Amino acid sequence: xxxxxxxxxxxxxxxxxxxxxxxxxxxxxxxxxxxxxxxxxxxxxxxxxxxxxxxxxxxxxxxxxxxxxxxxxxxxxxxxxxxxxxxxxxxxxxxxxxxxxxxxxxxxxxxxxxxxxxxxxxxxxxxxxxxxxxx
Amino acid sequence: xxxxxxxxxxxxxxxxxxxxxxxxxxxxxxxxxxxxxxxxxxxxxxxxxxxxxxxxxxxxxxxxxxxxxxxxxxxxxxxxxxxxxxxxxxxxxxxxxxxxxxxxxxxxxxxxxxxxxxxxxxxxxxxxxxxxxxxxxxxxxxxxxxxxxx
Numbered sequence: 001x002x003x004x005x006x007x008x009x010x011x012x013x014x015x016x017x018x019x020x021x022x023x024x025x026x027x028x029x030x031x032x033x034x035x036x037x038x039x040x041x042x043x044x045x046x047x048x049x050x051x052x053x054x055x056x057x058x059x060x061x062x063x064x065x066x067x068x069x070x071x072x073x074x075x076x077x078x079x080x081x082x083x084x085x086x087x088x089x090x091x092x093x094x095x096x097x098x099x100x101x102x103x104x105x106x107x108x109x110x111x112x113x114x115x116x117x118x119x120x121x122x123x124x125x126x127x128x129x130x131x132x133x134x135x
Numbered sequence: 136x137x138x139x140x141x142x143x144x145x146x147x148x149x150x151x152x153x154x155x156x157x158x159x160x161x162x163x164x165x166x167x168x169x170x171x172x173x174x175x176x177x178x179x180x181x182x183x184x185x186x187x188x189x190x191x192x193x194x195x196x197x198x199x200x201x202x203x204x205x206x207x208x209x210x211x212x213x214x215x216x217x218x219x220x221x222x223x224x225x226x227x228x229x230x231x232x233x234x235x236x237x238x239x240x241x242x243x244x245x246x247x248x249x250x251x252x253x254x255x256x257x258x259x260x261x262x263x264x265x266x267x268x269x270x271x272x273x274x275x276x277x278x279x280x281x282x283x284x285x
Contacts, residue, residue: 097167098168098170102173127165127167128164128165129164129165131164134165
């Protein structure tokens with residue numbers, strides 16, 4: 001069973017990485033058009049929660065990071081983002097907070113504050129407790 | 136903070152804080168690292184019966200570095216009196232707290248959290264006071280010493 005999973009992982013990893021690259025190109029174009037909220041939504045949509053492959057997760061993180069740093073208007077963000085993405089966004093925020101890089105942390109802390117007001121403490125608890133779908 | 140009693144799974148009649156041992160992955164949750172900037176960070180690790188909080192205090196220059204290390208070492212040596220303090224900080228951090236289910240049974244959770252916040256604020260105040268007093272003393276001593284050369 002573990003062998004089968006490994007094969008599935010290897011194929012999927014390449015497929016996922018190419019999907020992520022495709023996504024990042026779309027996001028760059030969205031950012032150039034000045035729509036950071038859409039770019040963040042696109043970045044969060046294709047998040048691969050079930051891969052164990054670190055490269056996929058890092059690749060996706062880079063894309064999401066780019067979108068997060070471009071956001072200036074937080075109210076518009078929350079009015080248009082679906083609640084199902086709150087958990088994934090929170091996980092990415094904590095990944096951002098662990099980097100230690102000052103602008104990233106500032107931005108992540110700002111979004112975190114608004115997201116907790118919106119989504120409640122359960123969202124934070126789910127980042128802690130969810131060991132299956134890690135970001 | 137929901138901590139409950141959980142006897143050790145491997146050894147009979149033992150009760151150990153799972154966050155320290157990390158023997159079984161089903162008992163520990165994802166650790167969270169929160170960095171305010173490059174110099175300050177906070178690591179929170181939880182498990183079913185214990186919670187470990189490690190903090191790195193901001194140290195602007197060499198003097199603060201030495202003062203922080205000595206002061207926090209002084210406090211950690213007397214960890215028995217504080218109960219929730221860990222004797223040695225986790226590697227990479229300046230000070231660590233270990234809260235177990237027993238502490239939660241004896242003390243109120245909100246008060247525990249308030250204690251930790253208050254503790255850190257007091258530490259910051261103490262260290263800046265210490266730094267100021269060291270600088271003042273140094274200045275006075277130097278002034279006295281150099282008077283004889285005037």
